[in-house]
Amino acid sequence: MAEAKNGSRSALAGLIALALLSAPIAVEAPAMAATSVVAVVNKTAITSGDVSRRVAFLKLQRRNGNLQKLAKEQLVEEALKREEIARIGMSVSTAEVDQSFERFASSNKMTAKQLNGILDQAGVGAAHFKSFIAISMSWPRLVSARYGAGSRGKMSNQDLVTRLLENKQKPVTTEYFLKQVIFVVPASKKGIAGKRKSEAEKSRASFPGCDQAMEFAKNYRDVSIRNLGRVMEPELPPEWKPLIEKANGGTTGTRVTDRGVEYLAICNQRQVSDDVAAEMVFRAEDLGKEEQGGENPNSKKYLEELRAKAQIVLQ
Numbered sequence: 001m002a003e004a005k006n007g008s009r010s011a012l013a014g015l016i017a018l019a020l021l022s023a024p025i026a027v028e029a030p031a032m033a034a035t036s037v038v039a040v041v042n043k044t045a046i047t048s049g050d051v052s053r054r055v056a057f058l059k060l061q062r063r064n065g066n067l068q069k070l071a072k073e074q075l076v077e078e079a080l081k082r083e084e085i086a087r088i089g090m091s092v093s094t095a096e097v098d099q100s101f102e103r104f105a106s107s108n109k110m111t112a113k114q115l116n117g118i119l120d121q122a123g124v125g126a127a128h129f130k131s132f133i134a135i136s137m138s139w140p141r142l143v144s145a146r147y148g149a150g151s152r153g154k155m156s157n158q159d160l161v162t163r164l165l166e167n168k169q170k171p172v173t174t175e176y177f178l179k180q181v182i183f184v185v186p187a188s189k190k191g192i193a194g195k196r197k198s199e200a201e202k203s204r205a206s207f208p209g210c211d212q213a214m215e216f217a218k219n220y221r222d223v224s225i226r227n228l229g230r231v232m233e234p235e236l237p238p239e240w241k242p243l244i245e246k247a248n249g250g251t252t253g254t255r256v257t258d259r260g261v262e263y264l265a266i267c268n269q270r271q272v273s274d275d276v277a278a279e280m281v282f283r284a285e286d287l288g289k290e291e292q293g294g295e296n297p298n299s300k301k302y303l304e305e306l307r308a309k310a311q312i313v314l315q
Contacts, residue, residue, distance in 0.1 A: 039072060040313045041079035050075055056123035057132070072314070078135050080306045085138045090145060092137045093239065097130050100137065139299065147298045174233040176244065177267040179210050180226040181217070181251075185260035193256055200261040204251045210267035228264075232272070240264060 039046040054071035063070065085091050105115040116126045183200040185193050199220070208216050217223040236244060243252035244264065252264045 038315045042311055044079045046075045053124050053128040081135050081139050090142045097134045100133050143299050172271055175272045176231050176269045178228040179213050179265040181263050182224045182259055183261040184222040196261045200254045207251050210265055
């Protein structure tokens with residue numbers, strides 16, 4: 001899967017103007033009246049306060065037209081997306097959202113604190129912006145999982161050849177062969193996660209290699225080994241990709257997950273440049289464009305399905 005490091009930047013290009021302001025921003029925060037419910041999407045209420053924050057956000061993007069109507073439409077769509085993302089369990093992490101927020105601030109020559117101040121002054125608020133980022137990053141991944149890599153399914157030979165001709169040369173990517181080492185932490189014993197993390201970190205120094213992984217696991221209590229097989233770089237989950245890039249000694253750093261404390265063993269890696277690799281790279285590029293606000297027909301189709309099944313009440 002493509003890394004979402006720029007997932008919110010292009011979609012929010014209108015906000016780049018904020019970085020150009022050398023004087024305090026001349027935007028008055030909207031006066032907040034008593035909050036009332038203006039719409040209900042299934043069981044999720046959208047309030048007048050939500051609409052006010054979105055209208056302020058649209059103004060920062062220099063949007064025109066009936067902003068009240070547009071804000072409400074966007075919030076209804078986001079409520080549908082958020083519910084489906086939660087149902088499938090494909091939300092990006094809080095850490096990913098915070099990192100995207102900080103990258104956006106940095107790209108606009110601001111600190112996260114300064115961006116917070118501008119958003120508060122404009123009546124948007126960091127929480128509203130981060131919620132928008134989370135959905136902007138999570139939704140393309142969900143569409144991709146539903147309809148196939150790149151959310152457009154397998155490329156036809158003609159499409160692949162066309163992209164290859166456009167690129168002049170065949171893309172090169174890294175192919176990994178991976179095993180996953182899991183120091184299991186039962187749901188009823190989450191308090192031992194810190195101890196298990198220390199144990200997992202220490203074990204990396206004595207990991208004997210993938211061929212002896214199963215024997216290695218027998219030296220520890222409640223450790224399982226999963227063979228992930230062949231994984232190309234564009235397919236790497238974003239939460240694992242930076243750890244693989246920084247790996248040394250054949251293993252990555254550890255991560256605490258719902259299953260316990262995990263790390264990956266890199267059994268082998270090599271550079272590949274065949275048609276399969278090329279298609280993988282092109283799909284990753286397409287997904288990256290979608291995460292940056294690019295148009296995707298399957299996204300619209302998916303949203304229409306959710307809307308048709310939803311109970312939407314507008315006040």
